[in-house]
Amino acid sequence: MSNKITVLDKGYVRLIEPMGSDLSVVNAARVSFDKESGRIDDRDKRLIQFLAREGHTSPFRHAFASFEIYAPLMVARQWFKYIVGSDHAMDGWNESSRRYITEEPTFYVPGKEEWRSAPENSKQGSGKPVDPLIGNMLMNEMENHIRKGEALYNFAIEQGICAEQARLFLPAYSLYVRWRWTASLQSICHFLNERLASDAQNEITQYAKGVYELVEPHFPESVKALVKQHE
Amino acid sequence: MSNKITVLDKGYVRLIEPMGSDLSVVNAARVSFDKESGRIDDRDKRLIQFLAREGHTSPFRHAFASFEIYAPLMVARQWFKYIVGSDHAMDGWNESSRRYITEEPTFYVPGKEEWRSAPENSKQGSGKPVDPLIGNMLMNEMENHIRKGEALYNFAIEQGICAEQARLFLPAYSLYVRWRWTASLQSICHFLNERLASDAQNEITQYAKGVYELVEPHFPESVKALVKQHE
Amino acid sequence: MSNKITVLDKGYVRLIEPMGSDLSVVNAARVSFDKESGRIDDRDKRLIQFLAREGHTSPFRHAFASFEIYAPLMVARQWFKYIVGSDHAMDGWNESSRRYITEEPTFYVPGKEEWRSAPENSKQGSGKPVDPLIGNMLMNEMENHIRKGEALYNFAIEQGICAEQARLFLPAYSLYVRWRWTASLQSICHFLNERLASDAQNEITQYAKGVYELVEPHFPESVKALVKQHE
Amino acid sequence: MSNKITVLDKGYVRLIEPMGSDLSVVNAARVSFDKESGRIDDRDKRLIQFLAREGHTSPFRHAFASFEIYAPLMVARQWFKYIVGSDHAMDGWNESSRRYITEEPTFYVPGKEEWRSAPENSKQGSGKPVDPLIGNMLMNEMENHIRKGEALYNFAIEQGICAEQARLFLPAYSLYVRWRWTASLQSICHFLNERLASDAQNEITQYAKGVYELVEPHFPESVKALVKQHE
Numbered sequence: 001m002s003n004k005i006t007v008l009d010k011g012y013v014r015l016i017e018p019m020g021s022d023l024s025v026v027n028a029a030r031v032s033f034d035k036e037s038g039r040i041d042d043r044d045k046r047l048i049q050f051l052a053r054e055g056h057t058s059p060f061r062h063a064f065a066s067f068e069i070y071a072p073l074m075v076a077r078q079w080f081k082y083i084v085g086s087d088h089a090m091d092g093w094n095e096s097s098r099r100y101i102t103e104e105p106t107f108y109v110p111g112k113e114e115w116r117s118a119p120e121n122s123k124q125g126s127g128k129p130v131d132p133l134i135g136n137m138l139m140n141e142m143e144n145h146i147r148k149g150e151a152l153y154n155f156a157i158e159q160g161i162c163a164e165q166a167r168l169f170l171p172a173y174s175l176y177v178r179w180r181w182t183a184s185l186q187s188i189c190h191f192l193n194e195r196l197a198s199d200a201q202n203e204i205t206q207y208a209k210g211v212y213e214l215v216e217p218h219f220p221e222s223v224k225a226l227v228k229q230h231e
Numbered sequence: 232m233s234n235k236i237t238v239l240d241k242g243y244v245r246l247i248e249p250m251g252s253d254l255s256v257v258n259a260a261r262v263s264f265d266k267e268s269g270r271i272d273d274r275d276k277r278l279i280q281f282l283a284r285e286g287h288t289s290p291f292r293h294a295f296a297s298f299e300i301y302a303p304l305m306v307a308r309q310w311f312k313y314i315v316g317s318d319h320a321m322d323g324w325n326e327s328s329r330r331y332i333t334e335e336p337t338f339y340v341p342g343k344e345e346w347r348s349a350p351e352n353s354k355q356g357s358g359k360p361v362d363p364l365i366g367n368m369l370m371n372e373m374e375n376h377i378r379k380g381e382a383l384y385n386f387a388i389e390q391g392i393c394a395e396q397a398r399l400f401l402p403a404y405s406l407y408v409r410w411r412w413t414a415s416l417q418s419i420c421h422f423l424n425e426r427l428a429s430d431a432q433n434e435i436t437q438y439a440k441g442v443y444e445l446v447e448p449h450f451p452e453s454v455k456a457l458v459k460q461h462e
Numbered sequence: 463m464s465n466k467i468t469v470l471d472k473g474y475v476r477l478i479e480p481m482g483s484d485l486s487v488v489n490a491a492r493v494s495f496d497k498e499s500g501r502i503d504d505r506d507k508r509l510i511q512f513l514a515r516e517g518h519t520s521p522f523r524h525a526f527a528s529f530e531i532y533a534p535l536m537v538a539r540q541w542f543k544y545i546v547g548s549d550h551a552m553d554g555w556n557e558s559s560r561r562y563i564t565e566e567p568t569f570y571v572p573g574k575e576e577w578r579s580a581p582e583n584s585k586q587g588s589g590k591p592v593d594p595l596i597g598n599m600l601m602n603e604m605e606n607h608i609r610k611g612e613a614l615y616n617f618a619i620e621q622g623i624c625a626e627q628a629r630l631f632l633p634a635y636s637l638y639v640r641w642r643w644t645a646s647l648q649s650i651c652h653f654l655n656e657r658l659a660s661d662a663q664n665e666i667t668q669y670a671k672g673v674y675e676l677v678e679p680h681f682p683e684s685v686k687a688l689v690k691q692h693e
Numbered sequence: 694m695s696n697k698i699t700v701l702d703k704g705y706v707r708l709i710e711p712m713g714s715d716l717s718v719v720n721a722a723r724v725s726f727d728k729e730s731g732r733i734d735d736r737d738k739r740l741i742q743f744l745a746r747e748g749h750t751s752p753f754r755h756a757f758a759s760f761e762i763y764a765p766l767m768v769a770r771q772w773f774k775y776i777v778g779s780d781h782a783m784d785g786w787n788e789s790s791r792r793y794i795t796e797e798p799t800f801y802v803p804g805k806e807e808w809r810s811a812p813e814n815s816k817q818g819s820g821k822p823v824d825p826l827i828g829n830m831l832m833n834e835m836e837n838h839i840r841k842g843e844a845l846y847n848f849a850i851e852q853g854i855c856a857e858q859a860r861l862f863l864p865a866y867s868l869y870v871r872w873r874w875t876a877s878l879q880s881i882c883h884f885l886n887e888r889l890a891s892d893a894q895n896e897i898t899q900y901a902k903g904v905y906e907l908v909e910p911h912f913p914e915s916v917k918a919l920v921k922q923h924e
Contacts, residue, residue: 019712061785092754126393162357250481292554323523588855
């Protein structure tokens with residue numbers, strides 16, 4: 001199995017390294033009893049389910065994983081807010097910045113069949129896809145608008161303007177950024193529960209699915225116990 | 232003194248409420264001695280300086296302040312990163328989202344004398360202001376480009392597209408967002424040290440100055456001890 | 463209403479200062495809509511209930527309270543573990559230390575009617591009170607044992623031994639310590655839910671009741687929404 | 694090299710698992726440049742030194758280690774306070790509890806040459822060892838006092854008293870407890886700087902040395918850059 005999953009038109013999630021396993025959870029929970037499991041058995045599985053059900057989440061903070069993510073800034077911001085807004089503070093985060101001139105800017109453009117309508121009964125989220133003819137028109141408009149913004153950005157740079165101001169011309173929500181995220185199993189599963197939910201923005205849900213696929217094989221019992229089923 | 236300070240062309244920082252005072256720091260530090268100061272005296276001031284100098288920062292976590300900030304998303308992101316990237320986790324953060332259609336979008340446009348050149352010896356930051364003729368041209372280009380982005384955003388909304396996708400047309404770095412930030416005195420002073428520094432982006436430094444002005448009168452000894460002098 | 467509540471034989475909880483109110487929660491949650499309530503109404507109350515029910519806890523991190531607590535070390539340790547073990551990191555904590563010679567040591571001794579039996583169907587917790595004759599005997603034994611430990615502590619100090627080693631003679635679980643705790647409304651209510659529960663140690667539950675009484679009048683709607691009913 | 698180091702008379706530190714390496718730090722710091730080192734070279738080493746010197750600590754939060762520790766409660770409490778008191782929140786902690794009856798209680802007793810005098814010019818800490826004759830006397834007194842406390846504990850248990858109250862008879866500061874601690878490289882090095890310092894309690898310094906020996910081989914450049922030299 002690859003440790004890298006492609007998401008959206010140009011993005012990805014990559015698992016850099018996991019630490020620990022379901023046994024890390026079990027052995028942390030049993031520290032009062034000075035017993036250490038070397039292989040997970042049915043009693044261990046029931047313990048994990050018990051911990052998850054009763055909200056005894058601290059043992060899930062002895063397993064970690066580190067990721068690299070490449071996603072539109074719009075997605076990075078939602079991910080971010082979940083971390084700052086929640087109190088799941090066990091997260092390392094380092095992100096690329098457009099205050100530097102480094103890589104060429106790259107942008108997310110929804111394909112003609114990927115534009116979604118406003119939802120009927122909600123102030124946020126989205127409904128069904130719109131007619132691909134409309135989608136096609138918007139896709140073309142967006143590509144033109146991005147091209148114009150890039151041209152203005154490059155013009156400003158040529159005029160000697162600092163990158164940190166020139167970037168104001170870029171359509172930042174769709175700009176790809178790259179970051180590393182290191183988080184406990186508890187924090188990762190909390191993120192999955194929030195971002196796999198049906199009212200999350202479709203784009204971030206696609207990243208959450210990538211995280212799920214990469215994480216689940218390393219911590220199958222914990223993920224089963226902590227992450228609600230979504231369909 | 233007003234509790235609200237105007238920043239940039241349309242932004243502000245507002246102090247909603249402080250909690251505690253320099254005495255909160257002193258009394259927390261002296262908890263082993265069961266002595267409580269009712270008025271700050273010279274011995275208390277020396278204690279605050281000692282705590283700051285020796286890095287005994289925990290007593291500074293018993294005083295708090297809550298702010299409302301209105302700033303370009305570019306500034307919000309830098310503020311954010313400082314919080315997630317540092318481990319100063321004692322922060323509440325709630326921010327407006329363009330996944331909702333609520334207020335009219337508002338944008339930051341640097342005035343003709345506010346465009347800055349690239350720095351000479353650094354990969355980030357900025358140098359001196361550029362010629363106002365160039366600044367004027369860029370300001371006009373930016374206003375036009377924003378108007379075009381807004382028109383496309385409104386067109387997409389009229390076509391029934393969800394707000395969370397339509398916003399991809401907006402020049403998000405300059406888009407004003409509003410948030411509430413609640414943080415300990417330790418966290419606030421750490422933010423000030425980082426964002427008042429000369430290599431911070433000018434726009435966020437202006438907000439940091441606003442925070443400084445609002446906070447300093449409530450915790451004068453602690454701010455003097457924790458925040459390095461910047462000129 | 464007093465801001466100090468007596469707990470156990472010699473302990474107390476004191477509310478030093480609250481910050482904010484139920485309105486802090488409401489106004490943080492509505493930051494996307496740029497609406498600010500000045501008085502709490504029925505719509506605000508329903509919003510608080512909605513936030514609590516759906517687990518949208520971040521707005522509860524814009525209200526705080528600061529306490530002083532005087533409790534046996536056994537209680538301090540459980541309180542502590544809840545903070546480190548959970549990920550509710552928004553807590554300031556400063557505690558007295560017996561590495562210093564300061565106050566006379568003071569100890570918690572359960573009264574003759576306060577000794578509890580082992581529970582019947584559980585590995586932890588406690589059951590009904592035991593016969594006061596047994597309680598009386600244990601109370602006397604404990605007082606004697608504490609006196610002996612204190613005598614040894616004082617003897618070691620007289621022999622020139624450092625306080626940080628001499629304290630090994632003290633029956634530390636029952637030793638009173640004093641600390642200041644500053645926490646968000648979210649963290650306080652999480653503590654209350656855990657420590658008002660029937661399987662928590664009786665001694666800490668008494669402190670939790672004190673915290674509840676002091677906090678509830680300042681944030682009535684939030685406490686009602688976040689803290690489960692306990693009987 | 695063993696992953697377990699003996700400390701004090703009956704204690705130990707054991708490295709359960711590290712995650713990442715010095716490269717995790719380097720690659721997180723360079724995420725803006727989309728360059729990934731596969732082997733650490735001199736430029737990488739200079740980057741680590743630069744990050745440590747300038748206080749850019751966030752990249753050190755992408756490497757972790759998990760430990761099991763067996764130490765007197767007095768040491769556990771100091772370790773704990775450092776975590777709650779500092780704002781290094783990226784720590785998992787699960788500890789054994791005497792609310793359960795599990796293992797036989799085990800106690801730390803300083804040997805006859807290990808008793809230290811009060812320091813001359815400080816309110817805390819300790820000075821030179823005292824005369825071994827005095828040390829021998831105190832050691833014997835402590836062993837007797839512990840035996841008496843254990844006898845009372847067992848007597849209370851036999852009378853049907855719950856473990857959570859019976860433990861009040863135990864000399865808890867010297868009672869061994871076991872816990873698992875999972876922390877970022879930043880947090881570990883912060884702990885080392887505080888607890889290797891000469892004014893830290895000798896007993897915890899011995900544990901800090903164990904942590905240092907176990908961690909240094911896995912992150913040699915980062916530990917060199919972050920941990921001050923102590924002699």
